[in-house]
Amino acid sequence: MTPLDFADHPAHIQAILQAALDQADPQTAVRRSLQKSDSQLHIGPHAVELGNGRLFIVSLGKAAVPMALAAVDVVGEAAVSGGGIITKHLPETPLPLPAYAGSHPVPDEPSVAATTAVLQSLPNLTEKDLVLCLISGGASALFTRPRLPLDDWQALNRALLASGCPIQAINTVRRQLDAVKGGGLARWLAPARVISLILSDVVGSDLAAIGSGPTVASPDKPAEALAVLRRYQVERFLETAVSQTITATLQNLAKTTHTQPANIIDNLIIGSIQQSAQAASAKAKSLGFQTRLLTTRLEGEAREVGRFASALAIDAPPQSATLLGGETTVTLHGDGIGGRNLETALSAAISLSGWPQRTITSFATDGDDGTSGVAGATITGQTVQDRQNALAHLDNNDSFTFFQQLDTAGQGPHLIKTGPTGTNVNDLIVILHYP
Numbered sequence: 198m199t200p201l202d203f204a205d206h207p208a209h210i211q212a213i214l215q216a217a218l219d220q221a222d223p224q225t226a227v228r229r230s231l232q233k234s235d236s237q238l239h240i241g242p243h244a245v246e247l248g249n250g251r252l253f254i255v256s257l258g259k260a261a262v263p264m265a266l267a268a269v270d271v272v273g274e275a276a277v278s279g280g281g282i283i284t285k286h287l288p289e290t291p292l293p294l295p296a297y298a299g300s301h302p303v304p305d306e307p308s309v310a311a312t313t314a315v316l317q318s319l320p321n322l323t324e325k326d327l328v329l330c331l332i333s334g335g336a337s338a339l340f341t342r343p344r345l346p347l348d349d350w351q352a353l354n355r356a357l358l359a360s361g362c363p364i365q366a367i368n369t370v371r372r373q374l375d376a377v378k379g380g381g382l383a384r385w386l387a388p389a390r391v392i393s394l395i396l397s398d399v400v401g402s403d404l405a406a407i408g409s410g411p412t413v414a415s416p417d418k419p420a421e422a423l424a425v426l427r428r429y430q431v432e433r434f435l436e437t438a439v440s441q442t443i444t445a446t447l448q449n450l451a452k453t454t455h456t457q458p459a460n461i462i463d464n465l466i467i468g469s470i471q472q473s474a475q476a477a478s479a480k481a482k483s484l485g486f487q488t489r490l491l492t493t494r495l496e497g498e499a500r501e502v503g504r505f506a507s508a509l510a511i512d513a514p515p516q517s518a519t520l521l522g523g524e525t526t527v528t529l530h531g532d533g534i535g536g537r538n539l540e541t542a543l544s545a546a547i548s549l550s551g552w553p554q555r556t557i558t559s560f561a562t563d564g565d566d567g568t569s570g571v572a573g574a575t576i577t578g579q580t581v582q583d584r585q586n587a588l589a590h591l592d593n594n595d596s597f598t599f600f601q602q603l604d605t606a607g608q609g610p611h612l613i614k615t616g617p618t619g620t621n622v623n624d625l626i627v628i629l630h631y632p
């Protein structure tokens with residue numbers, strides 16, 4: 198085996214990350230699962246006869262545009278009777294469906310208005326109609342019809358994110374307090390046939406958690422949402438009046454019976470971090486690394502995961518690539534600029550300081566890590582020279598500023614700047630140890 202050179206690690210990391218993104222390409226994922234043959238539309242294992250009723254396409258999430266473009270290209274624009282797209286970043290080019298931009302990770306008025314517009318574009322559906330739903334990460338914030346005043350709904354979403362609450366628990370709360378979540382969209386679409394193609398951004402690909410399950414009937418009860426709020430002490434981040442409104446709303450919902458969707462619904466996962474991590478692992482192997490894909494279910498506090506990643510890097514055999522997929526959380530203690538991947542990377546850099554020939558990369562596949570505007574960071578054993586300064590930035594949740602200062606001073610690059618990637622399948626950690 199030809200020894201690999203540490204100086205080449207930026208090119209190696211770029212190739213590995215690109216392989217992960219290529220595997221999660223939304224258009225490719227849709228085309229793998231959607232084909233048209235004569236008068237039939239094949240959607241995964243399902244075959245639907247076209248012409249018996251109308252076809253609508255609803256595309257929601259950060260990958261909504263490329264997923265919709267692929268679907269319309271397969272079925273033909275003339276075959277689509279309507280629908281809509283809601284995403285975070287709209288292209289300047291025309292789209293085949295009405296398209297709207299909302300906010301993520303906290304919903305805003307345009308998110309609510311976009312949701313209303315798309316729902317109202319689907320009138321008088323019958324059991325002969327088919328609604329093809331294309332769902333990707335970010336749909337929880339972008340597609341929303343809150344049961345709270347918008348200001349309170351935004352405050353709750355910010356509080357949940359600040360509390361360190363994992364995404365599955367966050368979506369337990371969202372499903373109770375948002376009318377289009379937990380099967381709410383499917384109920385709206387009844388009696389039409391509904392098939393969803395889903396790009397998973399949730400560890401373990403729990404259907405009810407992806408986008409808070411707009412087409413997935415949820416067994417959650419309001420009491421479970423209240424339990425999440427108590428467990429993570431979410432009221433710490435809320436004004437008393439807002440907290441009281443949320444509690445009262447959930448208690449009132451407990452007295453209401455939610456009907457299950459009466460229409461036929463199928464939900465199909467077409468892409469996930471597992472597939473992307475496997476592609477990244479294969480690329481690392483082709484570059485000459487001995488590869489280990491340890492898990493695609495990594496969760497936990499970002500700074501703890503960073504320390505864990507550094508321990509793996511220290512003990513990794515030379516010329517090896519160790520990969521982990523999943524999604525961490527950050528409990529806010531400061532007021533800096535950062536994200537879960539940047540915080541993971543900074544924590545790892547502190548623990549790895551002084552260990553040569555090693556790199557750790559923590560990367561958000563959507564290209565948008567927290568409030569930073571970057572996708573993540575790559576660190577080495579030489580990144581942290583002033584431990585106290587690094588710890589101060591970590592404690593202030595200010596990892597972006599730390600890495601930005603190093604890069605500006607010519608001691609990088611550390612920050613990974615991809616811009617929006619058009620996909621979203623969790624996060625990837627890549628650990629490389631050179632001989």
